[in-house]
Amino acid sequence: MDTRFVLPQSQIPTAWYNALPDLPEPMQPPLHPGTKEPVGPDDLAPLFPMALIEQEMTGAPTVDIPGPVLDIYRLWRPTPLVRARALAGGDVAIVPDNEHVASANADDTLCLQPR
DSSP: OOOEEEEOOGGOOOOOEEOGGSSSOOOOOOTTTTSSSOOOOOHHTTTTOHHHHHHHOOOOOOEEEHHHHHHHHHHOOOOOEEEOOTTOOEEEEEEEEEOSOOTTOOOEEEEEEOO
């Protein structure tokens, strides 16, 4: 039973999966530290490029991976996908993003993949 996946270049995903639309109820929006009101795109614009803000705030089930990022993925995928069989269940496979081969300051994350 395979648990480690190193994708060939032809199978690199072209979209990220957005788990937010599949949550049983919407998450509470982040609050502005000064006003305590929900943060909107205009609040984030001084900190992030608009394309990133759109990705973070979308309700779409998938987000296209930008071309420059795909180009880098084609050159080098820093981590293989590892299937977390003990954590999987239901309609979603949970795949931890194993960062032991990446930089020391990388975050440990989980990737959710629809079945």
